[in-house]
Amino acid sequence: MNMAPNFKDADGFYEQLLDAHAGLDERASALLNAKLILVMANQIGDPALLTACIAAAKAAD
Amino acid sequence: MTAPAYQDPAYTNGYEFTGGAGYALPTYPFKTPPELAGVSPEKPYDVVIVGGGITGLTLACSLAQLGVSAVLLDEDNTVGVKGASSRGICYTQRSLEIFDKLGIYDRIKAKGVEWHVGRTFAGNDEIYNFNLRDRDDFKWSQQPAFINIQQFYIEGYLVERIAALGHIDLRWQSRVTGCAQGADQVTLDVETPEGAYTLQARHVIDATGSNTPFHKWCAVPMTSIKRDDRWCIADVRFKEQPPTERHTWIEAPFNDNRAVWQHLMADDVWRIDYQMAPDADPAYVSREDVLRERLRRQFGTDADCDIVWVGPYSYRSQLLDHLIVGRVFFMGDTAKVVSPFGARGGNTGIADADNLAWKLAAVVKRHAPDGLLQSFNDERHEAATVNVAVTARTTRYLRPADGVERLFRDATIRLAKHYPFARALVNTGRMAEANPYTRSPICSYQSPQVGKSVQNVAINWVDGSPAQLNDLLRWTADHLLLLWFGPTNQATLQKLKQLTELAPVRVVQVLDRSQPAQARETVRDSHGHLAAACGHPGWVLLRPDSYMSASGTRLDAGFLKQLSTAMALS
Numbered sequence: 001m002n003m004a005p006n007f008k009d010a011d012g013f014y015e016q017l018l019d020a021h022a023g024l025d026e027r028a029s030a031l032l033n034a035k036l037i038l039v040m041a042n043q044i045g046d047p048a049l050l051t052a053c054i055a056a057a058k059a060a061d
Numbered sequence: 062m063t064a065p066a067y068q069d070p071a072y073t074n075g076y077e078f079t080g081g082a083g084y085a086l087p088t089y090p091f092k093t094p095p096e097l098a099g100v101s102p103e104k105p106y107d108v109v110i111v112g113g114g115i116t117g118l119t120l121a122c123s124l125a126q127l128g129v130s131a132v133l134l135d136e137d138n139t140v141g142v143k144g145a146s147s148r149g150i151c152y153t154q155r156s157l158e159i160f161d162k163l164g165i166y167d168r169i170k171a172k173g174v175e176w177h178v179g180r181t182f183a184g185n186d187e188i189y190n191f192n193l194r195d196r197d198d199f200k201w202s203q204q205p206a207f208i209n210i211q212q213f214y215i216e217g218y219l220v221e222r223i224a225a226l227g228h229i230d231l232r233w234q235s236r237v238t239g240c241a242q243g244a245d246q247v248t249l250d251v252e253t254p255e256g257a258y259t260l261q262a263r264h265v266i267d268a269t270g271s272n273t274p275f276h277k278w279c280a281v282p283m284t285s286i287k288r289d290d291r292w293c294i295a296d297v298r299f300k301e302q303p304p305t306e307r308h309t310w311i312e313a314p315f316n317d318n319r320a321v322w323q324h325l326m327a328d329d330v331w332r333i334d335y336q337m338a339p340d341a342d343p344a345y346v347s348r349e350d351v352l353r354e355r356l357r358r359q360f361g362t363d364a365d366c367d368i369v370w371v372g373p374y375s376y377r378s379q380l381l382d383h384l385i386v387g388r389v390f391f392m393g394d395t396a397k398v399v400s401p402f403g404a405r406g407g408n409t410g411i412a413d414a415d416n417l418a419w420k421l422a423a424v425v426k427r428h429a430p431d432g433l434l435q436s437f438n439d440e441r442h443e444a445a446t447v448n449v450a451v452t453a454r455t456t457r458y459l460r461p462a463d464g465v466e467r468l469f470r471d472a473t474i475r476l477a478k479h480y481p482f483a484r485a486l487v488n489t490g491r492m493a494e495a496n497p498y499t500r501s502p503i504c505s506y507q508s509p510q511v512g513k514s515v516q517n518v519a520i521n522w523v524d525g526s527p528a529q530l531n532d533l534l535r536w537t538a539d540h541l542l543l544l545w546f547g548p549t550n551q552a553t554l555q556k557l558k559q560l561t562e563l564a565p566v567r568v569v570q571v572l573d574r575s576q577p578a579q580a581r582e583t584v585r586d587s588h589g590h591l592a593a594a595c596g597h598p599g600w601v602l603l604r605p606d607s608y609m610s611a612s613g614t615r616l617d618a619g620f621l622k623q624l625s626t627a628m629a630l631s
Contacts, residue, residue: 034472042482 001052084369086139087217091234094251096258105246105261106132107425110268111237111275113140115149115212116393116410117268118219122163123418125226127539127605129425132260133229134251136236140220141213149212149407150326155495156411157204158517158607162531165218166204172327173210179307181489183474184314189484198494201594202516203529207492210327212407240265240278242387264388264421264434268410271379271394279386285379286453288400290460291337293346296369297356298330309489311459311474315358320459320489330369333359336459343373376400378456380449384438392417397445399452402459402490409448409493413441419605422539423628428565433629436503444496451491458488498608505611505623510596515607518594520571521585523578530591533569533584534605541566541610541627542603546592548576553616564624566602602627 007013021029044050095101108124110117113135121133141148152160152169160166180190193199193206223229238257239250247265251258267275276283305325313321322334335355337346345351352371356364379398384391393410417437423429461467476483495514498504504512517531533542543566545557557568557580570580574587586592595601599614602624610627613620625631 030468031471031475034469035476038469038472038476038483038486039480 001049001056003056084141084211084213086141086213087220088139089220089231089233091138091254092232093255094230094232094235094253094258096251096260097253097255101258101260105263106130107262108132108264108266108421109134109247109249109260109262110266111249112268112270112273112393112395113137113216113220113231113233114268114270114393114410115216115219115407116414117266118216118223119159119163119411120266120268120392120414120418121229121231122165122219122223122226123159123414124422125223125228126163126535127418127422128228129422130228131230132232132262134232134235134237134249136234138233140216141211149404150209150324150332151404151408152208152210152215153404153408153493153495154199154202154204154206154516155493155514156408157208158202158531159411159415160215160218161204161517161529162534163219163222165215165222168218169208169210169215172214173208174305174325174327175205175208176305176307176325177206178305179309181487182308182310183312183478184318186478188311188474188477188487201518201590203519203531204517207404209325211330214327237269237274240275240389242279242389247388262388264390266390266392266417267395268393268414269395271398273391273395275389275391275395276381279389281386281391282382283379284382285377285398287377288375288456288460289339290375290400290456291339291341291343291346292374293335293337293341293343293352293355293371294374295333295335295352295356295371296326296330297333298328298367298369299360300365302329303331303360311470311487311489313359316355321359334374337373339460343375347371347373378449378453380445381442384442384445385435390417390434390437392441396441397449399448400456402452402455403492404490405448405452405493409444409496412444412495413437415606416441419539422605423565426539428539429628429630433503436501436629439503440498440501443498443500447496448493455488455490503610503627503629504608505619505626508596508598508612510598510601511609511612513609515601515603515609516594517607518590519588520591521587523583523585525585525587528584530607534603534607537567537605539565539605541624542605543568543600544571544591544595544603545569545580545600546571546586546595546598548572548579554579556616560624564630565628566624 021032024032041050108131110121110131110133113133117133121131124131157166160169177193178190181188199206223231234254236252237249238252241248246261246263249260251260267273308323310321312318316335320336324332326332349368377398381391381396384396392413396413399405420433420437424431424433458470461470473483473486477487498512501512517529520528522528545568560566561568568580569582569584571584571586571591572578574585598612601609602611604610611623
């Protein structure tokens with residue numbers, strides 16, 4: 001589990017993410033996020049890594 | 062409690078389709094049991110099975126084939142449920158292999174419908190489809206991936222097969238009203254049209270189904286989760302047949318965007334399952350005019366059909382902590398209850414019966430100690446746990462909670478229309494399979510195949526005539542089957558021969574098309590399918606339920622230990 005920065009272009013990605021949500025209402029935005037999570041999860045694939053990702057996201061409050 | 066009131070039935074042996082009234086089921090006569098005729102047995106019965114559904118009858122038929130006497134008590138006088146609901150419809154390759162071993166597969170094949178293609182829809186779009194003929198894991202067996210047939214047909218075939226085999230005392234209209242456990246035996250109270258009696262049994266198998274009274278009598282600890290998913294089942298017969306495929310809608314436009322199942326059965330009858338709103342009135346959704354309106358919306362105004370049966374349906378998820386309490390064994394729906402998605406109810410009940418039958422036979426015939434029976438819990442509780450978990454995941458997909466669960470399901474549907482990866486997330490039921498046993502005390506885990514079921518592959522007798530693995534398993538009965546692959550030396554042959562005199566095991570040498578026969582019992586694996594299905598070993602030890610208990614390359618010191626382990630002898 002890599003918690004150090006791995007982005008080649010963190011600011012660029014963040015901007016893309018916000019732009020993708022621009023103009024969407026709450027429901028459409030939530031659906032986009034859900035689709036994005038599933039697409040990214042498939043790129044990761046590895047069950048242990050996915051478990052660690054979910055745990056890391058839940059832990060950071 | 063009053064005795065059940067039944068009309069005295071004439072013995073009939075047919076299943077007549079009677080159009081809108083459904084089916085006329087066969088009825089079986091009540092016969093005065095010895096206890097009411099004043100000739101009670103002096104010893105307890107070895108085995109008493111309570112419940113003549115598909116699980117209880119499969120166990121009874123298996124015991125009959127193994128030559129073990131048993132009593133079967135059923136409160137009814139027919140197979141199926143009064144009112145002719147068909148209940149289970151979808152039988153897996155593993156179940157079909159078991160029925161082949163029991164001698165009723167040919168009747169199932171002749172009556173039922175084979176299917177291979179399944180299609181899943183959301184809205185008006187097909188999301189994905191599968192063809193089971195493309196799947197590698199079904200290819201070795203002599204039975205197809207699935208046959209659909211009304212459950213009561215199989216139950217009826219089992220009753221007739223049991224009658225032909227003998228050994229089983231089928232007692233219809235015999236309702237068990239009480240159960241008391243002693244140290245060496247169980248006492249059951251039985252009510253019949255001719256009066257009540259008690260009987261004693263060394264092993265009682267509860268196969269009465271999901272509403273069993275034995276859970277209370279035995280104070281069984283369990284986990285039970287009630288679901289709010291509501292369905293309306295309609296069995297209908299069309300004048301013009303839809304395609305022979307399984308169709309599932311996650312969101313059907315003709316059912317207020319709730320799920321619909323469309324599955325075929327024997328006699329051109331179709332099972333159409335409609336998911337209902339959680340607060341739907343069961344009586345209203347099952348009304349004929351309401352159902353006909355639903356059918357019109359799905360199949361068009363000119364779709365002409367007979368309604369064979371209609372009824373509301375809901376389910377719960379339930380799992381016992383332990384499948385054996387004293388001398389009472391729980392199997393089928395008394396062991397666990399699952400949602401119907403994936404056909405993991407009836408099929409795993411059949412597997413429970415196949416697992417327990419040979420162990421009971423080996424213990425009753427004193428080929429193995431009582432301890433062998435404990436492995437029924439070890440193995441089938443693991444299977445039940447998996448089946449409850451797998452079906453719970455499907456349930457959550459098909460009946461998502463409002464909010465984020467529905468949001469993620471919407472996401473999977475949209476993605477699945479465009480990208481193959483997301484189809485793996487669409488869960489309309491993961492079809493039942495022969496559950497592997499990963500931590501059984503009677504398996505010796507040296508190879509990946511151990512603890513798994515070996516498919517019923519085609520082989521040849523020495524003279525070249527066709528045979529199958531089931532032929533060997535029928536012959537070995539409640540003994541283990543040692544398959545030795547390839548030629549060997551005289552010393553090993555001698556050791557193998559001695560083995561069959563010392564332990565409940567039979568030995569068969571497996572040769573290719575041209576190798577000369579050396580052992581007394583030899584078969585030919587002409588196409589190499591048996592070796593492939595067993596993982597290309599030197600030898601394997603198969604159990605009567607076709608599961609592999611051990612495997613190896615040479616007859617070394619560990620072999621005797623593995624043989625003893627397989628029968629719980631050490």
